[in-house]
Amino acid sequence: MEKEFTKLFELFIAASLINNFVFTRFLGLCIFFGVSKKMETAVGMSITFTSVMVISAALSWLIYNYVMIPLDITFLKIVIFIGVVAAFVQASDTIMRKVSPGLYYKLGIYLALISTNCIILAVPLINAGERYTFIESLAFGLGSGIGFALALIIMASIREKLELADVPAPFKGLPIAFVTTGLIALAFTGFSGLITL
């Protein structure tokens, strides 16, 4: 039991820090650069992202193992996963609007943005590729979500300051954001080798 827990913890740390989606796997960059200009949006995005990621990891695990493997249609996994994720996001959009308009007003816009985001799709694909168990998939989804949130919040706090900095004209805007991310990624390289799975 304890050994299993340790493994889950390792998986979580590996997904959030060592193989951080933004800094080492380079996924979700469009959103990362798009919403990291302000702290408030970054926090809202992080919350929405993490919850969608965990739930879609669970959903797609169930579908992969109980529908696709018995029917022998795993070759359709790209088509099916994107359908599942998009349908789930659409459904939660509708439910949230009816049940909790306040929350919808705050987070609804992010929900619309992430329906076809590459991270959300990458989690089910990696889960299927690595043949994780159900609990492991959840740990991986949660770790990835937290890792992405961490990246967004670090970047947002830097970029709020960067707005005031005197940047050479050609580097204004995105290029300097890229260079900054490169430097953070360099720092994250330090986590590699922390845990070997």
Place this chain on the structure above:
Amino acid sequence: MSEEVIKLPEEKVRYRDLIINGIVAENTIFKLAISLCPAIAVTNSLRNGFLMGIAVLFVQTMVNITVAAFRRFIHPRIRLPIFMLIISGWVSVADMTMAAFAREAYKQMGLYIQLIVAFASILARAEMFASKNRIAPSMFDGIGMGLGFLFALVVISFFRELLGRGSLWGLQIIPTKPLLIMILPAGGFLAVGILMAFFNWIDARYLKKRTVHH
């Protein structure tokens, strides 16, 4: 810019302009800055960057052709799910072809090939261009956008492999490894940032008057 392209009568849209538009004016990576994930993930060697670019070129062109061919049958209200279905179908084709014929490269970049399905640029072209134009212009638009992407990936991976490993396409050119950081993950961000700044600089300096009209 793209709005103008669509509104023009079709005979006036010259195919050459469509291709140049994709490579220069609306270059996915350097100008629009979307679909950036693979631009950094697979560009640590020239060969991977090239293969990825070819896969995107193929998917973009085929999606544009398919969407243009079926545009009269797709009901506007359900068009996005249909487009996604078409895109994921063609991505599956590219994915399986790659898995069968380029095993080594596929091991390194299989995940990113599968994730072409989530590219904003491909969906955007299907929605903005192919769903409103005939097959031939849509095909050339797809080729243009794909070539623009391929060009960006080749440029980035050229510098990263040359500086990081001192080689090109696996062939050793410089005996040392001048800048090891370039093949690390961090180097990808730095390379894209610096190249973007470089293109901005060229734009500001030489191409100020040449805004793109069609």
